[in-house]
Amino acid sequence: MIDKNRLFARIDDVRDVIAKANDDVWNYAEVYFKEFQSADALAKAAQDFGFETEMGVCGMPTAFVCKWGNEGPKIGILAEYDALDALNQRSGCFEKQARENHAESDPGHGCGHNSLGAGSLGAAIGLKKYCEENDVKAQIYFFGCPAEENGSGKVFMARDGLFSDMDICLTWHPGDGNSITGTSSLASISVKYKFYGVASHAAAVPHLGRSALDACELMNVGANYLREHIPSDARIHYSYLDAGGKAPNVVQDYACTYYFIRAPKAKQAFEIVDRVDDIARGAALMTGTKVEIEHMDGLSDYIPNKVLGQVMYESFKEVGLPEYTQREIDMAKSYADTFDPQALAAAKAQLAKENRIDETAYDGVYIDNTIAPYDHNPEKVMPGSTDVGDVSYCAPTAQFTAATVAIGTPGHSWQMTGQGAVSYAHKGTVNAAKVLALTALKAIDDPSIIEKAKAEHAKNTPDGYICPTDPAFMPDL
Numbered sequence: 001m002i003d004k005n006r007l008f009a010r011i012d013d014v015r016d017v018i019a020k021a022n023d024d025v026w027n028y029a030e031v032y033f034k035e036f037q038s039a040d041a042l043a044k045a046a047q048d049f050g051f052e053t054e055m056g057v058c059g060m061p062t063a064f065v066c067k068w069g070n071e072g073p074k075i076g077i078l079a080e081y082d083a084l085d086a087l088n089q090r091s092g093c094f095e096k097q098a099r100e101n102h103a104e105s106d107p108g109h110g111c112g113h114n115s116l117g118a119g120s121l122g123a124a125i126g127l128k129k130y131c132e133e134n135d136v137k138a139q140i141y142f143f144g145c146p147a148e149e150n151g152s153g154k155v156f157m158a159r160d161g162l163f164s165d166m167d168i169c170l171t172w173h174p175g176d177g178n179s180i181t182g183t184s185s186l187a188s189i190s191v192k193y194k195f196y197g198v199a200s201h202a203a204a205v206p207h208l209g210r211s212a213l214d215a216c217e218l219m220n221v222g223a224n225y226l227r228e229h230i231p232s233d234a235r236i237h238y239s240y241l242d243a244g245g246k247a248p249n250v251v252q253d254y255a256c257t258y259y260f261i262r263a264p265k266a267k268q269a270f271e272i273v274d275r276v277d278d279i280a281r282g283a284a285l286m287t288g289t290k291v292e293i294e295h296m297d298g299l300s301d302y303i304p305n306k307v308l309g310q311v312m313y314e315s316f317k318e319v320g321l322p323e324y325t326q327r328e329i330d331m332a333k334s335y336a337d338t339f340d341p342q343a344l345a346a347a348k349a350q351l352a353k354e355n356r357i358d359e360t361a362y363d364g365v366y367i368d369n370t371i372a373p374y375d376h377n378p379e380k381v382m383p384g385s386t387d388v389g390d391v392s393y394c395a396p397t398a399q400f401t402a403a404t405v406a407i408g409t410p411g412h413s414w415q416m417t418g419q420g421a422v423s424y425a426h427k428g429t430v431n432a433a434k435v436l437a438l439t440a441l442k443a444i445d446d447p448s449i450i451e452k453a454k455a456e457h458a459k460n461t462p463d464g465y466i467c468p469t470d471p472a473f474m475p476d477l
């Protein structure tokens, strides 16, 4: 039998720890694979509460695993803490302005990952304290996942099997609404095609030359013809990394193109990569050049687990939403006043749609006050990609968004950074910790949840997990 109020009290006990981690990581604002102080702050905080900590896992100095418990279900709680370049911004300031002693080009937490890490930390600590006090058997893994924005830390952790023996994995993302993620995201794989030809003077002895640039161009033509014959939601993007040089009177002996291949499912992306590889070989054959194919990094599509998503939604409803002071509401309104009115109206319309309520319900509302009904719709593919996708191939995974900023706050914006360490961000983050912890505790308490979640996961991943990042590709530290 779960005593959820007791669990919430354990999280309220560490409210200051959560807020401090939130603000410290916000202040450090470190970008991908440079999150040394941020990773340290989170791992040390977990260690202070009795977690065993291992820093620098999977070849990434800023990745860590904190573990507590030796028996019972394995619960993975994921944290992120990387910032974004050029999003430095003063806290609680209603115009674009860099922090004191900082340049505008300095990094800032424009995606709220400071709150993401702190909320997950709070969940791990609160859950551990509850399990300890109530003699609940569980193994809690607090995963420090670096470089979500750039570098995809979780993929390397997934490749090394860190998530594969978890019973469930849970995470969240700060945002302007409250909802469980029931949709999928695109799988994405990047590949470099390097063509080697023979240089020659293009006017004097062109017959002796073999053009690497021609090979790139023919390859791209071939890829463009391929578009008709791939799933309609798949995407092929390319750029020239090296067109061989600027002189037209030279037959270019080296050229390189860089491809992103995206598809709703990782398996489809793998198949398209195979065909694009063949096109590259064909282009080399046509031009008498040689091609070197360098498979690089990739991201799997996200598979939302319905069983866990429903438990998460029930948990979210039981936790409820924070209450805000008039001062906080006024602050959110001041931020809303800086948004493009059309974009703000569109954001409200979107939230109303998710919540299945009338748009007018959001008149005069500045921080989301509803929890959207769980809409499990994996057929719907969000146009972006995330490294949580790879986790979702390794273990049943669920995630949610919780409101930590004003409605309509654009992602990766100075307004997002500016609200990252204010009091309503703290409230949203503590609330998120409770949702994560209660979801986990329900799964620990009722073995049928994990059983059903795993059966669903097995059905959704018949081929298991095939890492889309090449075995030879190492983190870009």
Ligand SMILES: [Zn+2]
Pocket (backbone or CB within 6 Å): 111, 112, 113, 148, 173
């Ligand atoms: Zn993010």
